[in-house]
Amino acid sequence: MSAVCIYTIGDIEKVFRRSPFIDSDQNDEDRKKCVSDSTKINTEILRRVEKVSEMKEWVKPKLAPVLFNHHNYTRIFVDASPGNQHTVMFLSLSNGAIHKALQMESHSFIIAEYQPFNYSAHIFNLILNPSTKKLYVNSQTELVQIDVGNCGQYGNNCQECVLSRDPYCGWKKKQCTSETSGALHDVVHRNRSICLKDQASSLPRIAKGTVRDVDNSVKRITVPSDSSYFLRCPVSSHHAQYTWKTPEGSSSCNPQELKDDQCLLLIDSMTLNHQGEYKCESEEMGYQKVLAEYELRLSSAGRTFGPTVWIFVAVVFKSVWF
Structure with a gap:
């Protein structure tokens, strides 16, 4: 689990100035004093600094956590440049992915997820060039540039x-x-x-409130009897709900069931009941879109052997066993 909170420099300075250290009830000013030459600090003071540097009072966040979820975040970069009306956060995950999140006043919204590497990696640093909207990410062996302003x-x-x-x-x-x-x-x-x-x-309307992906066409597929088959539906937004409409009814894709940005529908064993049209639709805040359409047909029965062949097989078995 991870939480992202906002702290102010003023609150941090206030706690540091007013709070005693955790090992004392007295406000030890000597340990807090900033000096130009640390070699002139008394040895006893240095010993106390080395022993305990934690303050008794806590620095409290300005607001409740603006982001709280089950991911394990390891690094954060915040784009709050003067030209932006909104604050954008880039958070690296323990598996090497990066979340791009919009920070609102009391919560955050994950906009996109990037996979900078083709493998699971620990991210050591991430830096954004605000003017070009290029994010630079480095692992132990690679430095990658990501265009986070790619709106297409x-x-x-x-x-x-x-x-x-x-x-x-x-x-x-x-x-x-x-x-x-x-x-x-x-x-x-x-x-x-x-x-x-x-x-x-x-876009061309196919039903009230629903649009069709114009690049998509009905795929006609012939499936052998009793065989298993997967139908794929591309996932473009993890904030949308995905539904398969089939000859046997409707079924939804849970977010946990999404694999490689695909909403999959499994037909365990193809029969006559599975013939017909299959349609995958997404819905997000009232916006509906058809993402994939299939027409499944059952292939004709496989070829069977004639009586002569079966008699021959029987003779072979007889010669082996008797």
């Missing part, structure tokens, strides 16, 4: 761009772009109705 990853329409809640991105000139000046975006509320101002961003 959020899709090709206005609603997906707004739902990303990425303060580095906005919808402008019919694309999700890092040119946020004059762009459509709503980081606080993710109000996708602002996209109505950009009529060109709408």
Whole structure:
């Protein structure tokens, strides 16, 4: 488990000045004194500093934790540059991944997850160049540059761009772009109705409130009888709900069941009941999208051997055993 809290320099200085050390009820000013030449500090004072440097009072966070989840974070870099209206945090995980999170007043929202390395690695440092939006990450053996201002990853329409809640991105000139000046975006509320101002961003409608991924087409697949088969559905947002609509009803993908950014549907044993249309849809804050469509057909029965062959087999077995 990890928690991200906000502390102020003023509160830290206040505790350091007023609080006694944990081993004493007296305010030991000698141990707190800042000197220009440490070689002139009394040996006894140095001994007390070495023995105990912890204060009795706690430095309390300014607010409740702005981020609290089951991940194990190891490093943090905060982009709070003057040109930004919102604070963005980059947090490295113990497995080498990086979370990009938006810090709100009382909570945070994880925008994206990056995998800078092709293997699990401990991240030693991460530094952002605020002007270019390039994040530099180093492990023990590699230094990697990540373009955290890459807005094309959020899709090709206005609603997906707004739902990303990425303060580095906005919808402008019919694309999700890092040119946020004059762009459509709503980081606080993710109000996708602002996209109505950009009529060109709408996609072909297939049902009320639902859009189809125009790059997607129905895949027709023939599956042998009694065989197992996986259907795949790409996961673009971990904040959305994913549902498979099948001839036998509907089933949802739990976040714990997502594998390699795929929502998988397993058909254990193909039968006539499994023939038909399969559709995977996502839903996020009322925005629905068809991500994958399949049409499954049962293949014809396999070829069987004629009576002559079976008689021959019987003769062979007879010659072996008798």
